[in-house]
Amino acid sequence: MKLTSLLSYFVKAILLGAAVAGLLLLAFPKLRYQSGDYGSEILNSPPISYAAAVRLAGPAVVNIYTRSFQRSLRDGNDTELRPKSLGSGVIMTAKGQILTNYHVIADADQIIVALQDGRILTADLVGVDVPTDLAVLSISADNLPVIPQDQKRTPEVGDVVLAIGNPYNVGQTITQGIISATGRNGLSSMGPDSNGRQDLLQTDAAINSGNSGGALVNTRGELVGINTAAYHLSSNQESYGISFAIPYRLARRIMTELIANGRVSRGYVGVSTVEVDPVTARLLNLGDLSGLVVENLDPNGPGAKAGLARGDVLLMIDDQPLQGVRSVMDRIAESKPGQVVRFTVLREGKRQEIPVTIEEDLRFQHLRQKGSEGESPASAAEKS
């Protein structure tokens, strides 16, 4: 009895529901097409487009032209300002601070910024950071379009991205692709001991000469990276589908430092290390700890001064276990010069603590010097 009433209850509801659904579909035939296969859906819907993202981000990407004093063509003794290189830049703040690549403005005596609305302005150089190939410029103008940014969003491999820039000076160009690798945000990225392009964000969006310093944005128009064409241009290979950008968070960090201090200071210890392999780790009885073996020391570096020696196994820094070479490098790079850091090392089977006074990493100073002298026009011309 109970079963039949329950059954009839369900049957009634289902029949009535199906009937109402049928009536609704008859009354609003539009609903029917929505349920077709993907193809008819795409053919009948308004076109899918990244136009909204382009509208948000495009105006904030500027064209950069540089000029430098070169010997005059007419009069060999005179010098004149002549066009030098071409690139792009991204307006990061309403105050007119612009991020671009260092190699775009290296050797420049005058930097000219062209906005997409037609305004042409000369820019001041706020600061450069050679290891990350970044530079901050500033322009003074009103109503500047600023690139959308979201510091909390983490880019992932497979995200759709758009590259915005001025390749070969054809005018502002948008190309599309996905993120192929995400890169790193640590301060030791792209330094002399880093593994180069693996620190960078990789994309298959076309990035060419002149795109350097331009924006890589996601489908919301938010900045994901600063494009850099220098890598494949310096290796002189035409690579389609493998392009690089400096990750947004790293770029933002460098920019903040450059605006505050005019330069980025990185901590320096002067040791190079390799990770301890599992067999050695077992032999040394390291347990859960991973270690780094000191391979080489800068004899004048703070590590050597403090008494670190070849063959020492680093176990902890300030009582915190190590998590691979990369993170140790970031930690040291991010320490302030003058700061004392305690290294726990294993030497001849005994643990001991060695305090090291961090110094500033000066290995890029000569590069900056060279840049300001305008030494090598040929190498700069190769890059975008």
Place this chain on the structure above:
Amino acid sequence: MRSTRPVVCALALSLGLVLSPITVQAALPLAVDGQALPSLAPIVAQASPGVVNISVSGKKVTRQAIPEPFRFFFGPNMPNEQVQERPFQALGSGVIVDADKGYVITNHHVIDEADDIMVTLKDGREFKAKLVGDDSQSDIALLQIDGKDLTAIPLANSDALQVGDFAIAIGNPFGLGQTVTSGIISALGRSGLNIENLENFIQTDAAINSGNSGGALLNLKGELIGINTAILGPNGGNIGIGFAIPANMVKNLMEQLVKYGEVRRAILGISGGELTSDLAKTFGYDKQKGAFVNQVMPGSAAEEAGIEAGDIIVSLDGNPVGSFGELRAKIATMGAGKQVKLGLIRDGKERTVTVTLKQADLTEAKASVLHSALDGATLTDSEPGSKPAGVLVKEVAENSPAAAAGLRKGDLILGVNRVRTENLDDLRKALKGKHKLLAINIKRDNSSLYLVLR
């Protein structure tokens, strides 16, 4: 209470039944969520039969003037130039735009100087195509094939495109066979590239390569938005910078080619240049997109419509004008006699004028446009009223094919192949599509003679 429950249940169920597909569809195409991956296959299936392979063959004529010392050895009877005909073959793509009449659009450079044009459909059928007409300045050619059951690709309104829209390129790169590539629209209204004389390109990062020329650029509805034409690539291959002629320009040119067999170049009668920020400021305009008018020619369409020097042209038929090059390309391809609405900025105020475009009269021409054997000669109509009327040779460059053929400065061209030509327009028509032997009748110092060109 108990009787209302089934009704509520039924309503919920029916709503669920009807609306369930919508929530699923809304996630496409970027998030996939267990559904079939987004694919362009349905669009490609619909449009790809409309894209054809074009193969051409012909003979390229190369001329070499024979140096004086040889003539000294071989005597005055030796011909003063060596003419070589070298056969060539080339590949390209084309788009069927009218299934009933069999019209196929391609690039002029694909079929340039071809004697035979073969069109191969996707289903394998092969047709010999007839050249209806072409325009070298905008790089468009219209062919016709005699086939049944053709699939045409409808033309989209290319003025409605936006940077960031998806684009699909279909063509025959490197002769591999039909190939589909995808990308987005990178920029619009691109001019000043010096690829063609008239430039108003759509730029795309969809891979376009040699052999894609004349092929289709489609939107996601499978409609034609452009004809793929050129790329920028330092080493010859694609680097993500390709250019297509917009569909609206193609539509205008096609109408003229169908009607007259040639393009009746329209002219506005202004000279000018790009609007710089300084010019804009001076003329009280706060944006920097537009074409600046330097000079208005007397008696021109622009003068009749009331356009003045110093005006800034900012729109054409309601669509914004980005640059002078874009305006020039759009006007020149519209066809003479068309009425257009131009938006102007004058004294900081916007106004609209209606212009009836006039036909550009070909009063002086670089002769290479007319015929390759005339390369190096500058031609002009003879003075009005002079008898007999003809085409005056104003200049002949040294060592040029025209000079080698025996043409001299001051010659008056009266006819071609026994067809009387009274002006450049006649000459142009008489020479159209003829790449073989030509006998031109000229008057030189009161004597009449024939020159044979090949």
